[in-house]
Amino acid sequence: MSKNAVLVINCGSSSLKFSLIKPETSELIVSGIAERLLTKDAFIKTKYNGVKDQQSLSGNFDHEAALEKIVEFLLENKLDKDLVGVGHRIVHGGEAYSQPTLVTEEVKEGIENLAKLAPLHNLVNLTGILASEKAFADLPQVTVYDTAFHQTMPEKAYLTGLPYHFYKDHGVRNYGMHGTSHYFVTKQAAEMLGKPYEESSFISAHLGNGCSITAVENGRSVDTSMGLTPLAGVVMGTRSGDIDPGIIFHLVDKLGYSVDDVNRILNKESGLLGISGMSNDCRTIEDAVVNDNDERANLTMDIFCYRIAKTIASYTAALTHLDGIIFTGGIGENSNLVRERVGKSLKLLGVEIDPERNLAARFGNSGKISTDSSHNCWVIPTNEEQVIAEQTFALIQQEK
Numbered sequence: 001m002s003k004n005a006v007l008v009i010n011c012g013s014s015s016l017k018f019s020l021i022k023p024e025t026s027e028l029i030v031s032g033i034a035e036r037l038l039t040k041d042a043f044i045k046t047k048y049n050g051v052k053d054q055q056s057l058s059g060n061f062d063h064e065a066a067l068e069k070i071v072e073f074l075l076e077n078k079l080d081k082d083l084v085g086v087g088h089r090i091v092h093g094g095e096a097y098s099q100p101t102l103v104t105e106e107v108k109e110g111i112e113n114l115a116k117l118a119p120l121h122n123l124v125n126l127t128g129i130l131a132s133e134k135a136f137a138d139l140p141q142v143t144v145y146d147t148a149f150h151q152t153m154p155e156k157a158y159l160t161g162l163p164y165h166f167y168k169d170h171g172v173r174n175y176g177m178h179g180t181s182h183y184f185v186t187k188q189a190a191e192m193l194g195k196p197y198e199e200s201s202f203i204s205a206h207l208g209n210g211c212s213i214t215a216v217e218n219g220r221s222v223d224t225s226m227g228l229t230p231l232a233g234v235v236m237g238t239r240s241g242d243i244d245p246g247i248i249f250h251l252v253d254k255l256g257y258s259v260d261d262v263n264r265i266l267n268k269e270s271g272l273l274g275i276s277g278m279s280n281d282c283r284t285i286e287d288a289v290v291n292d293n294d295e296r297a298n299l300t301m302d303i304f305c306y307r308i309a310k311t312i313a314s315y316t317a318a319l320t321h322l323d324g325i326i327f328t329g330g331i332g333e334n335s336n337l338v339r340e341r342v343g344k345s346l347k348l349l350g351v352e353i354d355p356e357r358n359l360a361a362r363f364g365n366s367g368k369i370s371t372d373s374s375h376n377c378w379v380i381p382t383n384e385e386q387v388i389a390e391q392t393f394a395l396i397q398q399e400k
């Protein structure tokens, strides 16, 4: 039998998530995460055959050492024999990478150069590639970019109001993120409707720690809420999302904050955390609303949901027809409160959330959450790993 499994790697600054997937059957064979890398508390969790395991990784484990541990695990369980290649999630592909791409020296340089647009992500993504090349020297390595799906956006959507030369000379434009997630859930929705993807239009709301909303017209992203960086758009766990750019000058010139301070405040201290003064975790805020009737938590939820609804409504300007609205990501898949409040603000758009369906669609249960007379609204769990595995597999087959 031919080899048919792909190892998907998603490197964060102190973590390395991995999954072994058979893309043709969507079978998830192993999943796991190495966390707190580069600290004395590093550990690795795996789930294989329904069995969960956790081991500590003493001795300042880095990404390379974590990958060696994963190789060991695959060898021990004889899972390496089916492996056809490794797929890497890369956050920023700029304009150069709009398709999955085989890793070459030039591609690695390209990812490194793009680190100026995503300093927190691209360099650590590259670390994952380098470690994987060492661990799996004989296997093809494929990169799949978060920005790629949004490369179909028209100029009017991706250009900003800045002087044009900032785009021409420095690539300053909106790129958008979460592309593989928006692609996956909109494709699933088209399948559910029994409509060709190329004829289907949706608005998808990926609501996790980072949040982005995307308008997909006839299977192509035509607008999205994140921009040059993942700071733009709606309010997120710790990120402010869009604010008046004049606020930045006010903070620096009038209130005495440094540029580094402002960067930290906007990225790490704002959003759900900053408004509530409580937590960046939607569950904590929701709990305070529902169980403690906490005013600030309630306000935080209101701001969060209103911004999401406002962005969804604005995308009626980007679309010529709408087959439905999709909620995904940790919050989108689980928070009936967020979906209910977003839905309420979209009444004029013909959206009505069905309370029972909405309550039922949580904790892995998906499906339609709108009433039968409403625009379609669904909860669809995302699966970025599956997309990365499929695209990696397809590219490797094509190159054979």
Ligand code: ADP
Binding pocket: 207, 208, 209, 210, 237, 280, 281, 282, 283, 284, 286, 329, 330, 331, 334, 335
């Ligand atoms: P990431 O963007 O890091 O992948 P996730 O998609 O896992 O994040 O989403 C994390 C968010 O999902 C957190 O804000 C968390 O509170 C929220 N979340 C997870 N489960 C629930 C739940 N049952 N109810 C409300 N929010 C939830």
